[in-house]
Amino acid sequence: MKKGKKYSYLYERPALAADTVIFGFDGETLKVVLTQRKKDPFKSRWALPGGFVFMDETTEQAAKRLLLEKAGLKNVFIEQLYTFSDMDRDPRERIVSVAYYALVNARQYEISAGRDTLKTEWFSLQDMPKLAFDHSKIIKLAAERLKGKVSYQPVGFELLNEKFTLPQLQALYEAILETPIDKRNFRKKILSTGLLLALDEKEKNVAHKAAQYYSFDKKMYKELGKKGFHFEL
Amino acid sequence: MKKGKKYSYLYERPALAADTVIFGFDGETLKVVLTQRKKDPFKSRWALPGGFVFMDETTEQAAKRLLLEKAGLKNVFIEQLYTFSDMDRDPRERIVSVAYYALVNARQYEISAGRDTLKTEWFSLQDMPKLAFDHSKIIKLAAERLKGKVSYQPVGFELLNEKFTLPQLQALYEAILETPIDKRNFRKKILSTGLLLALDEKEKNVAHKAAQYYSFDKKMYKELGKKGFHFEL
DNA sequence: CCAAAAGTGTTAAGGGTACACCCATGC
DNA sequence: GCATGGGTGTACCCTTAACACTTTTGG
Numbered sequence: 001m002k003k004g005k006k007y008s009y010l011y012e013r014p015a016l017a018a019d020t021v022i023f024g025f026d027g028e029t030l031k032v033v034l035t036q037r038k039k040d041p042f043k044s045r046w047a048l049p050g051g052f053v054f055m056d057e058t059t060e061q062a063a064k065r066l067l068l069e070k071a072g073l074k075n076v077f078i079e080q081l082y083t084f085s086d087m088d089r090d091p092r093e094r095i096v097s098v099a100y101y102a103l104v105n106a107r108q109y110e111i112s113a114g115r116d117t118l119k120t121e122w123f124s125l126q127d128m129p130k131l132a133f134d135h136s137k138i139i140k141l142a143a144e145r146l147k148g149k150v151s152y153q154p155v156g157f158e159l160l161n162e163k164f165t166l167p168q169l170q171a172l173y174e175a176i177l178e179t180p181i182d183k184r185n186f187r188k189k190i191l192s193t194g195l196l197l198a199l200d201e202k203e204k205n206v207a208h209k210a211a212q213y214y215s216f217d218k219k220m221y222k223e224l225g226k227k228g229f230h231f232e233l
Numbered sequence: 234m235k236k237g238k239k240y241s242y243l244y245e246r247p248a249l250a251a252d253t254v255i256f257g258f259d260g261e262t263l264k265v266v267l268t269q270r271k272k273d274p275f276k277s278r279w280a281l282p283g284g285f286v287f288m289d290e291t292t293e294q295a296a297k298r299l300l301l302e303k304a305g306l307k308n309v310f311i312e313q314l315y316t317f318s319d320m321d322r323d324p325r326e327r328i329v330s331v332a333y334y335a336l337v338n339a340r341q342y343e344i345s346a347g348r349d350t351l352k353t354e355w356f357s358l359q360d361m362p363k364l365a366f367d368h369s370k371i372i373k374l375a376a377e378r379l380k381g382k383v384s385y386q387p388v389g390f391e392l393l394n395e396k397f398t399l400p401q402l403q404a405l406y407e408a409i410l411e412t413p414i415d416k417r418n419f420r421k422k423i424l425s426t427g428l429l430l431a432l433d434e435k436e437k438n439v440a441h442k443a444a445q446y447y448s449f450d451k452k453m454y455k456e457l458g459k460k461g462f463h464f465e466l
Numbered sequence: 467c468c469a470a471a472a473g474t475g476t477t478a479a480g481g482g483t484a485c486a487c488c489c490a491t492g493c
Numbered sequence: 494g495c496a497t498g499g500g501t502g503t504a505c506c507c508t509t510a511a512c513a514c515t516t517t518t519g520g
Contacts, residue, residue, distance in 0.1 A: 012288050013246045016329060055245050055327060059318040083316045083331050085292040094288060096249060096331075098316050167499070184501070185483065208498040209490035232482085400472070417474070418510065441471040442517035465509085 014085070017097040018063040019050030019135065021081065021142035022071060024106025024122060025159040027168065030175045031106060031122040032139060033071050034131070041091045042132035048139070049120070050097065059098040067102060071120055077103040077158040081142055089134050101142040103158035150176050151231045154195055157216040163199055165211035166190070173231075193229060195221055247318070250330040251296040252283030252368065254314065254375035255304060257339025257355060258392040260401065263408045264355040265372060266304050266344055267364070274324045275365030281372070282353070283330065292331040300335060304344050304353050310336040310391040314375050322367050334375040336391035383409050384464045387428055390449040396432055398444035399423070406464075426462060428454055 022033040034046040049070035053062040060080065067073045081099040089095055106122060123129065125143060128136070149155055156172050157164075170186045190196060197217045202210040255266040267279040282303035286295040293311065300306045314332040322328055344353050356362065358376060361369065382388055389405050390397075403419050423429060430450045435443040 014249055014286070014288065016247055016249065053247070053318070053329075055247065056320070058320065059316060059329065080315060082313060083292060085286070085331070087289070087291065096286075096292065098318070098329075165499085182484075183499085184485085187500080188502095189482090203491095203499090205492080206490095206498080207492040207496075209500070211499055398472085415510075415512085416472085417512085420473080421475095422509090436472095436518095438519080439471080439517095440469075440519040442473070444472055 014094040014096045016053045016059070017050055017095050018053050018059050018066060019048040019097050019099050019138060020063050020067055020078065021048060021099065021101040021139050022067070022073065022076075023101060023103050023142070023146060023159065024109075025172050025175060026106050026122070027171060028175070029124045029126060030143070031124050032128075032142075034121060034123050034129070035070055036119045036121075037132060045132040046123070046129045047132040048099075048135045053098070060100065063098075063100040063102075073102070073104055073109055077155065081138070081145060084134060084138065086134065097138075099138045099142070101145065103146075103155060105159060105161060108161065146176055147178075152229055154193070154216065154221065154229060163201065163213040163215050165203060165213060167211055169214075189231065194224070195229075247327040247329045249286045249292070250283055250328050251286050251292050251299060252281040252330050252332050252371060253296045253300055253311065254281060254332065254334040254372050255300070255306065255309075256334060256336050256375070256379060256392065257342075258405050258408060259339050259355070260404060261408070262357045262359060263376070264339060264357050265361075265375075267354060267356050267362070268303055269352045269354075270365060278365040279356070279362045280365035281332075281368045286331070293333065296331075296333040296335075306335070306337055306342055306344075310388065314371070314378055317367060317371065319367065330371075332371045332375070334378065336379075336388060338392060338394060341394065379409055380411075385462055387426070387449065387454065387462060396434065396446040396448050398436060398446060400444055402447075422464065427457070428462075 024031045024033070033049060035049050037043055037045055037047050049066055051062070051066045051070070053059050057065065060078065063078060067076065067078070078100050079102075081101050083096065083098045085096045087094060089097065125139070128139070131139075146155075150173065156169060156176070159172055160168060166187055167183075169190065170181055170183065173186070174181055195217050196214045197220075199213040199215055201213045203213070204210065257264045257266070266282060268282050270276055270278055270280050282299055284295070284299045284303070286292050290298065293313065296311060300309065300311070311333050312335075314334050316329065316331045318329040320327060322330065339355060344355065358372070361372070364372075379388075383406065389402060389409070392405055393401060399420055400416075402423065403414055403416065406419070407414055428450050429447045430453075432446040432448055434446045436446070437443065
């Protein structure tokens with residue numbers, strides 16, 4: 001190993017960014033937040049909310065900060081997805097991006113446009129515009145990850161209101177897994193986890209039998225020690 | 234958002250490194266490759282093989298290059314694990330590390346000490362020395378990831394010879410999952426995947442009934458389209 | 467012939483899947 | 494009273510889990 005080009009890392013380093021796929025659920029389809037770019041490159045194209053990582057923050061802190069700056073979101077579930085480092089990700093220069101995904105309640109939060117963005121909006125996963133950079137690739141990977149995650153951890157609750165009905169929860173699972181689920185089997189299975197708490201409250205003003213509200217029993221989840229959850233199909 | 238400190242990323246960037254957890258199996262326990270550091274910080278401490286990412290390579294390419302340089306390994310299964318970015322990971326300066334894990338056949342490859350290392354050796358996961366940086370944390374995460382992975386993808390074969398016996402394969406699963414497995418149930422399940430090809434060759438020179446050799450049917454695996462594998466307990 | 471590990475089948479229990487009708491509510 | 498979606502139970506099948514003896518080989 002010689003000195004010279006190979007040691008250029010001492011002087012030259014890739015820039016480090018964080019981008020986040022924010023998932024939300026509107027009752028029908030899975031959505032993600034996109035921001036429209038105000039500047040080149042890819043001026044006016046839609047992109048994931050993201051930006052550079054500062055020297056005094058971890059990549060996760062950066063992702064959270066950018067969530068707030070670019071979409072007005074705070075205190076959300078967030079988890080690291082993957083690090084993208086292809087040489088030509090960004091036309092300007094080399095940028096390595098640590099991608100995260102976040103789960104938020106799309107109805108509870110107002111999404112607000114932030115710095116460097118023209119607009120910030122929810123887009124259905126089924127119906128996405130052409131994206132900047134390699135962001136479609138990132139979203140695709142995030143959707144797959146979520147599919148896997150939902151089948152062994154009760155993350156779905158992050159996407160719903162604190163109280164929700166079983167039909168709502170089922171619709172969410174169907175949207176994430178992209179497959180229809182049998183109503184009775186779904187109820188049996190999800191209730192058998194013991195993680196749902198039936199509230200004594202029902203839907204109102206619906207032109208059919210009112211659905212029971214439930215909430216997620218976080219205490220029980222901690223007691224179960226995150227074991228013994230398995231949700232196939 | 235003001236200019237100033239917050240924009241320091243334009244001038245100052247974290248260094249970017251890649252570290253790899255190399256798993257091997259000696260027939261009894263899971264092992265990982267560690268290298269003893271020749272320089273400060275943590276001079277003479279054991280650490281994961283790793284190093285800086287150059288400007289003309291992806292993090293995965295860097296991990297592969299470092300595998301070759303530091304441990305003499307080539308053409309191995311490698312997959313991204315997680316990106317570590319805590320501020321105080323490295324006492325010198327801020328270094329963000331993209332961690333990978335690799336699966337190699339510990340018997341087939343000779344491990345050789347590389348540049349900047351005193352020695353390079355296999356260590357049993359059960360019996361690890363005190364490590365430099367946050368490398369124990371990385372190894373712990375890698376072991377968990379491998380546990381999960383092995384139950385839905387047939388990765389175990391990367392750790393064995395091309396031909397192997399079912400008792401060998403079972404011992405590997407037991408080592409990874411850290412739990413004993415029933416012999417008959419294991420055979421039934423693993424054979425029912427249709428991914429094993431019985432060779433017409435048996436063990437030799439063993440003081441007991443000779444075990445049948447099998448190989449992994451890669452063609453069949455591709456045909457099955459990576460679906461329908463599920464290995465619980 | 468002895469030691470040591472490979473190989474083999476059955477049963478019982480639990481979980482998954484498929485499936486159709488009645489109920490509550492608003493209009 | 495009608496349309497709409499919520500809520501409920503059962504039967505079959507397949508998978509899992511538990512479990513003990515015979516076979517082959519080298520020494």
